[in-house]
Amino acid sequence: MLIEHKRIKLEQGKFLEVTGPAAVRLVSGEAVLMGKRLSDRDVVIVPQWRTYAFKALRDSELDVSVTKETVVKVADYNVAEEWERGLSEVVGLKRVVIAGPTDSGKSSVTATLVNLNLNENYEVSVLDSDVGQSNLCYPTMVCKARVKDYVFTLSDLEAEEHRFTGTITPSVERGRVVSSVASLARGRVVVDTDGWVDGYEAGCYKQELLRAVSPDAVVYLGKAPWWARGPWKLVELPPSTGKERSRQDRRSIRKNKYRKALEGCKSKDIDLNEVQPLFSVIFNSPWGDEALKESVRELIGVKPLIVIPWGTKVIAVVKKGSKYKKVKDVEVIEEGEERGLLVGLGDKRGNETLGEVIKIDYLSKIMKVKTCFKGRPEYVAFGRVKLSEDFSDKIYKKPF
Numbered sequence: 001m002l003i004e005h006k007r008i009k010l011e012q013g014k015f016l017e018v019t020g021p022a023a024v025r026l027v028s029g030e031a032v033l034m035g036k037r038l039s040d041r042d043v044v045i046v047p048q049w050r051t052y053a054f055k056a057l058r059d060s061e062l063d064v065s066v067t068k069e070t071v072v073k074v075a076d077y078n079v080a081e082e083w084e085r086g087l088s089e090v091v092g093l094k095r096v097v098i099a100g101p102t103d104s105g106k107s108s109v110t111a112t113l114v115n116l117n118l119n120e121n122y123e124v125s126v127l128d129s130d131v132g133q134s135n136l137c138y139p140t141m142v143c144k145a146r147v148k149d150y151v152f153t154l155s156d157l158e159a160e161e162h163r164f165t166g167t168i169t170p171s172v173e174r175g176r177v178v179s180s181v182a183s184l185a186r187g188r189v190v191v192d193t194d195g196w197v198d199g200y201e202a203g204c205y206k207q208e209l210l211r212a213v214s215p216d217a218v219v220y221l222g223k224a225p226w227w228a229r230g231p232w233k234l235v236e237l238p239p240s241t242g243k244e245r246s247r248q249d250r251r252s253i254r255k256n257k258y259r260k261a262l263e264g265c266k267s268k269d270i271d272l273n274e275v276q277p278l279f280s281v282i283f284n285s286p287w288g289d290e291a292l293k294e295s296v297r298e299l300i301g302v303k304p305l306i307v308i309p310w311g312t313k314v315i316a317v318v319k320k321g322s323k324y325k326k327v328k329d330v331e332v333i334e335e336g337e338e339r340g341l342l343v344g345l346g347d348k349r350g351n352e353t354l355g356e357v358i359k360i361d362y363l364s365k366i367m368k369v370k371t372c373f374k375g376r377p378e379y380v381a382f383g384r385v386k387l388s389e390d391f392s393d394k395i396y397k398k399p400f
């Protein structure tokens with residue numbers, strides 16, 4: 001990576017927009033980045049793909065270390081100007097939700113509001129409710145981090161509280177995402193959200209989320225839709241004009257995160273007779289008797305290991321490789337099909353750690369899970385996402 005150094009003069013009131021990778025240092029004058037006044041001791045690392053906008057409060061000079069990919073631009077105007085002005089109305093408030101479409105600047109606005117709170121000596125936490133592209137933790141999780149110092153990129157924060165929602169999109173498990181967020185929305189907190197904002201379903205989900213958080217203010221990046229209104233202050237800010245991430249980018253970001261969460265973890269035997277299974281149809285239902293097994297055998301042509309009545313349907317677990325007929329009201333799960341299913345292992349305080357199912361012995365109810373959870377979990381929450389060998393994920397439709 002070729003690195004070159006540039007010294008840039010920035011007139012008072014102008015912006016230096018730097019798209020990373022780059023390192024920036026203030027040499028003289030006065031400048032601000034996302035609400036933080038820079039000192040000459042700060043070396044700001046601009047990550048790849050991200051754009052930071054430095055504003056000169058006086059005539060200033062900045063040193064920028066650049067690579068071939070870095071883009072540096074001096075501009076008369078940047079949205080950061082309006083963001084800081086708008087956010088000054090909500091500094092110090094207890095719960096503030098930041099919402100808007102994907103790539104509209106939610107996470108950058110969250111960081112800016114955090115920094116403005118630190119300027120006033122307020123203690124503040126960040127709660128990331130985006131289960132698909134969390135900055136604070138792994139996909140399927142909702143996490144909270146207490147902020148100890150100024151922050152520009154939320155992934156630099158370290159989350160202390162984790163909840164497993166079992167999904168990478170709130171549309172599949174709205175209640176689980178909402179209740180996870182609700183359990184963490186305490187103290188002074190800035191809540192970053194996902195970009196699912198259009199349509200009736202999205203609106204209903206966001207209304208549920210807002211009701212659970214009960215915010216003092218909602219900040220919307222763009223023109224606020226109907227669901228953003230309520231008994232709270234509403235601040236509309238212009239969206240950023242930054243680079244968009246494609247579906248493919250998002251998928252590969254998730255893959256890397258799963259790898260980080262699970263690679264190198266050990267396998268753990270969990271006895272589901274002793275450890276409470278949550279959100280599991282199979283392990284929380286009375287298992288069917290011989291008569292039911294026999295009637296399912298007549299329907300599908302093979303005798304299942306276990307059968308579980310499930311609403312108007314029946315779940316049947318069969319031996320791997322069994323030849324069975326597909327029939328309407330019997331949901332068949334082959335032994336081994338559970339491999340890759342994500343679960344959350346909970347401790348006494350309700351903190352949850354990601355795990356990946358290796359194998360379930362349905363008869364003994366012993367489950368082998370790959371996880372970095374230490375000790376014996378209090379409970380296991382089953383999810384709806386399955387990973388393949390290469391860590392790509394898929395929503396799993398069958399009941400667990």
Ligand SMILES: Nc1ncnc2c1ncn2[C@@H]1O[C@H](COP(=O)(O)OP(=O)(O)OP(=O)(O)O)[C@@H](O)[C@H]1O
Nearest residue numbers: 050051053102103104105106107108195240242243
């Ligand atoms: N002041 C700014 N000027 C120009 N670009 C910016 C500015 N602030 C942020 N950006 C860029 O805009 C893009 C989106 O920003 P950000 O990640 O904060 O948005 P988001 O709404 O949280 O996105 P996501 O939906 O992926 O969570 C990023 O590439 C970011 O670097």
Ligand SMILES: [Mg+2]
Nearest residue numbers: 106107108192
């Ligand atoms: Mg974001």
